[in-house]
Amino acid sequence: FPGWRVVAGCFFVLLINAGLAFYGLSVYLNAFSKEQDWPLSSISFAITIFFIVGGLFGLVAARLIARYDVRAVIVAGAVISGGALAVVGQVTAQWQLYVAYAVFAIGYALCGLVPTTTVVTRWFHRRRSVALSVASTGLSVGGIVLTPVAKRLIDDNGLAASTPWLGLIFVAAMVPVTLFLVRPDPVADGFAPDGERLAAGAEPPPPTGTAYADALPTRFYRAVTYGYVLVLGSQVGGIQQLVKLVEDRTDEQTAQFAITALAATSVVARLVGGRLVVVMPMMRFTVVVAAMQTVALVGVGLAQPTVLIFASIVLFGMTIGNLLMMQPLLIAERFGVLDYPRIFGRSQAITIVGVAGGPLLIGWLFDVFGSYEVPYVSAAALCGVGTAILFVAGPASVPGDD
Numbered sequence: 005f006p007g008w009r010v011v012a013g014c015f016f017v018l019l020i021n022a023g024l025a026f027y028g029l030s031v032y033l034n035a036f037s038k039e040q041d042w043p044l045s046s047i048s049f050a051i052t053i054f055f056i057v058g059g060l061f062g063l064v065a066a067r068l069i070a071r072y073d074v075r076a077v078i079v080a081g082a083v084i085s086g087g088a089l090a091v092v093g094q095v096t097a098q099w100q101l102y103v104a105y106a107v108f109a110i111g112y113a114l115c116g117l118v119p120t121t122t123v124v125t126r127w128f129h130r131r132r133s134v135a136l137s138v139a140s141t142g143l144s145v146g147g148i149v150l151t152p153v154a155k156r157l158i159d160d161n162g163l164a165a166s167t168p169w170l171g172l173i174f175v176a177a178m179v180p181v182t183l184f185l186v187r188p189d190p191v192a193d194g195f196a197p198d199g200e201r202l203a204a205g206a207e208p209p210p211p212t213g214t215a216y217a218d219a220l221p222t223r224f225y226r227a228v229t230y231g232y233v234l235v236l237g238s239q240v241g242g243i244q245q246l247v248k249l250v251e252d253r254t255d256e257q258t259a260q261f262a263i264t265a266l267a268a269t270s271v272v273a274r275l276v277g278g279r280l281v282v283v284m285p286m287m288r289f290t291v292v293v294a295a296m297q298t299v300a301l302v303g304v305g306l307a308q309p310t311v312l313i314f315a316s317i318v319l320f321g322m323t324i325g326n327l328l329m330m331q332p333l334l335i336a337e338r339f340g341v342l343d344y345p346r347i348f349g350r351s352q353a354i355t356i357v358g359v360a361g362g363p364l365l366i367g368w369l370f371d372v373f374g375s376y377e378v379p380y381v382s383a384a385a386l387c388g389v390g391t392a393i394l395f396v397a398g399p400a401s402v403p404g405d406d
Contacts, residue, residue, distance in 0.1 A: 005195060006187055006195075007128060007135070007190065007195070007198070007199060009185050009187075010127050010185065010186055010187050011124060011138050011139045013181055013182060013184075013187075014120040014121075014123055014124055014139040015138060015139050015141060015145075016177075017078060018116075018120055018140060018142030018143050019143070019150070020082075020150065020173075020177050021085070021112060021115055021143075021178070022146035023146025023149060023150025024146070024150055024151075024154060024170055024174050026112075026146070027146060027147035027150075027151040027243070028150070029051055029363075030151075030243060030244045031151060031158060031247060031263075032163070033048070033244060033245070033247070033363075034247045034248045034251065034259075035163050036101070036163070037248060039162065044248075044367045044370050045367045045370075046098055047367065048244070048245075048364045048367025049102070049364055051244055052363060053106055054106070054108060054109040054112070054360075055109070055240070055359040055360035056360040057105075057106045057109035057110060058109035058112045058116070059352055059355070059356020059359065059360070060113075061109065061113035061114065062113045062116070062117075062118045062352045062353055063349045063353050064113070065081075065114050065116075065118045065119055065345075065349065066118055066122075066350075067346075069118070069122055069345050070345060073188050074119050074122065074123055075182050075183060075186050077114050078114065078115040078120075078182045079179050079183070080111075080114055081112070081116070081119075082111065082115050082174060082175050082182070083111070083175055084110055084114065085112055085171075085174055086172065086175035086178075087107075087111075088104055088105075088110075088111060088171070089170050089171035090167055090168045090170070090171030090172065091104055091167070091168075092105070092108065093163035093164045117140075117332060117352065118345060118348065120140075121140075121332040121348065122344060122348075123187075123188065125332075125341050125344050126188075126197065127198075129198055129341070130198050132333065132337070133278050133279075133333055134279065134282070136332065136333050137274055137277060137279070138275070140274060140325070140329045140332075143325065144267045144268070144274060144321075145267070145271055147263055147264070148264050148267040148271065150173075151263050151264075151267070152260055152263065154166070155247070155259075155263070156260065157169065159260075212340045213339050213341050213342030213343065214347075215343055216346045216347055219338075219339045219343065219347050220347075220350070223396075223397065223398060224400070225338075225339075225351065227398075228351065228397055229351045229355060230354070230390075230393055231294075231390045231394035231397065232327075232351070232355045232358070233354065233355050233358035234358055234386045234387060234390030235294050235297065235327060235358075235387055235391065235394070236327065236331075236355055236362075237361055237365075237386060238383035238386045238387035238390070240358075240359045240362045241361075241364075241365060241366040241379075242304060242320065242380060242383055243324070244362075245367065245370070245379070246262060246263065246304070246317070247259045247260075247262065247263055249304070249380075250262040250317075252376070253308065253310075254310055258310065262314070262317055265314060265318065266320060267321065268321070269317075269318045269321025270321045270325035271325065273323075274328075274329055277293070277325070277326040277330075278329065281333070285399055285400070285401070286333065286334055286337055287398065287399055287400050290326075290330045291391060291394050291395050293322075293323050293327055293330070294387065294390060294394055296319060297320065297324075297327065297387050298388045298391060299319065299384075300316055300317075300323060301320065301380050301387060302380065302384045303316030303319065303320075304316040304376075304380050305377050305379065305383075305384070306380070306381070331348075331352070331355070332348055334400045335347055335348045335351060337401060338400045338401075358390075362383065365379070365383070366379040369382060
């Protein structure tokens with residue numbers, strides 16, 4: 005059964021995408037702040053553009069996956085992302101940064117969560133939570149393996165000399181992995197989901213789940229989507245400013261270690277969470293983790309001693325991986341695979357309002373107050389509201405009568 009090889013392929017795709025894009029954005033923000041001396045709010049606006057464009061093109065990715073081999077979509081995304089990343093360091097004006105980030109975001113969406121989680125949900129039904137937890141762990145491992153490399157390269161050589169090499173790594177690493185490990189559908193290999201062999205000539209079981217039009221009006225869909233607008237908005241805003249926050253309060257080496265500690269904690273916590281949700285109600289688990297993130301953001305914002313900063317970062321890391329994993333898992337659990345790419349793609353496109361606004365809000369508040377205390381406490385307050393919205397969603401495993 006090649007399903008676990010497919011999971012490994014998705015793991016590596018997300019590792020590269022997260023290490024050089026999602027987590028990497030905080031490194032590039034810090035470098036632009038030092039090299040170009042642009043206001044933090046203007047650099048944060050580039051990240052806002054990145055996530056808005058990426059969210060909208062998640063909808064495009066969902067439609068492309070339905071029509072074409074998912075490997076072609078991921079490879080196209082890798083080439084676009086790598087090319088955009090290669091030129092990011094060459095920009096000399098803010099408008100050029102915005103254009104480069106918009107193109108970067110298109111590639112990011114085509115080789116991101118929508119295609120990879122769609123593939124995993126096709127291959128696994130009964131063991132979906134474990135398979136998704138393993139695949140999405142690539143997000144955090146990318147922060148451990150690639151983001152520190154990117155930061156060291158940029159610190160030693162500058163943005164202009166470093167980003168062409170980073171763009172080359174993006175393409176050269178992702179394309180072979182995608183072509184050799186990712187498979188679009190188990191039926192083409194003679195399997196039903198989870199590894200059961202299809203008898204020769206037998207019809208594959210039809211996909212099950214809720215139709216796209218029926219899923220959108222439900223309370224569960226609305227609560228998950230709008231709760232995640234605030235929860236992920238506060239999370240991504242906190243991540244993107246973390247390197248600068250730690251460097252401002254300590255030094256460059258400690259800041260580099262901070263992103264590694266954040267991602268490493270996320271790896272361990274996600275693998276544990278993928279097994280906990282097998283025995284614990286998924287939505288209850290999500291609410292608890294979102295509440296933990298609220299506490300962690302307050303801690304990161306207010307802590308001054310290095311030991312307290314890292315204690316808060318560890319708590320923050322425990323929430324990041326699980327919250328990113330739970331959004332696609334909740335939607336797949338509740339609505340099935342029938343229209344999963346469209347349902348999740350739309351949810352992610354709406355969620356991107358928060359994801360894009362979080363870095364912009366924290367950057368603007370930093371420019372206003374001159375420190376990170378108020379920005380991070382404000383992000384924590386938004387996360388608390390998002391947690392309350394998730395609380396009223398209801399269980400993921402029981403469709404109910406909405």
